[in-house]
Amino acid sequence: MITVGGFNTAIDRLIRIDTLRCGEVNRAIDEQVYPGGKGLHVAQTIAALGERVQLVGLIDAAHRNLITQHLSRRGTLFHGVEIPASIRTCMALQDASGQITEVLGQGPQLNKAQREALLLTFRRCIDESDLMILSGSLPRGLAESTYAELTAQVRDAGKRCMVDASGQAMRHALQAQPFLIKPNRDEIVELLGRPIDGLEAATDAARELFSQGVAMPVVTMGAMGAIAVDESGVWHASIELAQIRNTVGSGDCLLAGMAVGTVRGMPLEQTLRLGVACGAANAAAEETGFVERRMVETLLPQVHVHRLADAVKRR
Numbered sequence: 616m617i618t619v620g621g622f623n624t625a626i627d628r629l630i631r632i633d634t635l636r637c638g639e640v641n642r643a644i645d646e647q648v649y650p651g652g653k654g655l656h657v658a659q660t661i662a663a664l665g666e667r668v669q670l671v672g673l674i675d676a677a678h679r680n681l682i683t684q685h686l687s688r689r690g691t692l693f694h695g696v697e698i699p700a701s702i703r704t705c706m707a708l709q710d711a712s713g714q715i716t717e718v719l720g721q722g723p724q725l726n727k728a729q730r731e732a733l734l735l736t737f738r739r740c741i742d743e744s745d746l747m748i749l750s751g752s753l754p755r756g757l758a759e760s761t762y763a764e765l766t767a768q769v770r771d772a773g774k775r776c777m778v779d780a781s782g783q784a785m786r787h788a789l790q791a792q793p794f795l796i797k798p799n800r801d802e803i804v805e806l807l808g809r810p811i812d813g814l815e816a817a818t819d820a821a822r823e824l825f826s827q828g829v830a831m832p833v834v835t836m837g838a839m840g841a842i843a844v845d846e847s848g849v850w851h852a853s854i855e856l857a858q859i860r861n862t863v864g865s866g867d868c869l870l871a872g873m874a875v876g877t878v879r880g881m882p883l884e885q886t887l888r889l890g891v892a893c894g895a896a897n898a899a900a901e902e903t904g905f906v907e908r909r910m911v912e913t914l915l916p917q918v919h920v921h922r923l924a925d926a927v928k929r930r
């Protein structure tokens with residue numbers, strides 16, 4: 616069993632309009648509502664790849680059925696911690712040219728009892744899980760050190776923890792040495808304080824995270840692929856896609872692939888191949904943060920994987 620802590624469960628609303636006019640009344644041509652949140656993307660992709668998975672996150676009464684039924688159809692168990700306030704909503708306005716304007720909600724502010732209920736629900740899953748994943752933003756009210764504390768608790772229980780977050784939450788988490796972290800280009804700049812202009816700089820960054828105690832750091836570089844490090848060395852994997860539809864959520868799907876490779880005991884070379892195939896499968900499809908298993912299987916042999924160097928620089 617893999618447990619994903621994706622605490623800020625979200626409702627994503629895609630509204631199609633003809634032309635966006637600021638300060639005026641805009642009428643929708645079409646409107647769609649999707650269950651969202653980074654943890655939900657990771658969990659449903661792990662399920663699509665055939666592993667047992669459960670998601671821990673916030674829920675409100677109005678959306679409990681929508682989220683639970685969606686995840687159940689996708690083979691994911693949902694532990695929703697109910698709060699009276701509305702869960703996070705994210706709105707995307709797409710005009711006729713395809714341009715998207717996003718408004719991301721802040722999400723609910725949690726009180727002490729709600730914080731404790733959420734963290735307890737996550738901690739209770741540790742014993743039955745082979746792997747724990749923390750993904751996405753922390754709900755307001757939770758300390759920025761929360762992911763670091765949970766990572767330490769997972770490790771104390773003898774289990775592995777993967778973290779995909781940004782800003783201060785990620786900075787703190789790094790101190791607790793998660794098994795894997797998955798910064799993208801922008802997040803690595805936040806984390807290490809220097810620009811990443813290409814694969815060489817990404818390689819140096821991944822090695823630095825490895826030397827700081829992360830057993831399997833992965834730096835993702837969008838269309839340039841991903842760099843990952845473990846004891847076996849530094850690996851780069853990428854794939855050229857004929858058509859790109861929607862790259863949002865590719866990092867979430869890559870993380871799901873890395874998680875599945877890890878619980879199956881695959882070597883990093885194969886784990887990274889699976890991760891990159893999942894990231895690419897997401898980019899090639901319309902839906903955000905989900906892959907079809909058949910698409911991943913088609914893309915797997917097209918991923919180029921190379922060993923670039925040793926994990927630690929030789930002097």
Ligand SMILES: Nc1ncnc2c1ncn2[C@@H]1O[C@H](COP(=O)(O)OP(=O)(O)OP(=O)(O)O)[C@@H](O)[C@H]1O
Pocket residue numbers: 798799800834835836837838839840841852853854855856859862863864865866867868869890891892893894895898
């Ligand atoms: N245009 C693309 N062509 C091929 N592969 C891609 C493309 N975009 C993404 N990928 C694959 O998906 C992986 C993750 O993408 P990216 O670096 O954009 O993650 P991210 O910024 O964390 O995404 P998100 O946070 O929206 O999930 C890349 O390392 C790459 O393997």
Ligand SMILES: [Mg+2]
Pocket residue numbers: 779799866867
């Ligand atoms: Mg990401």
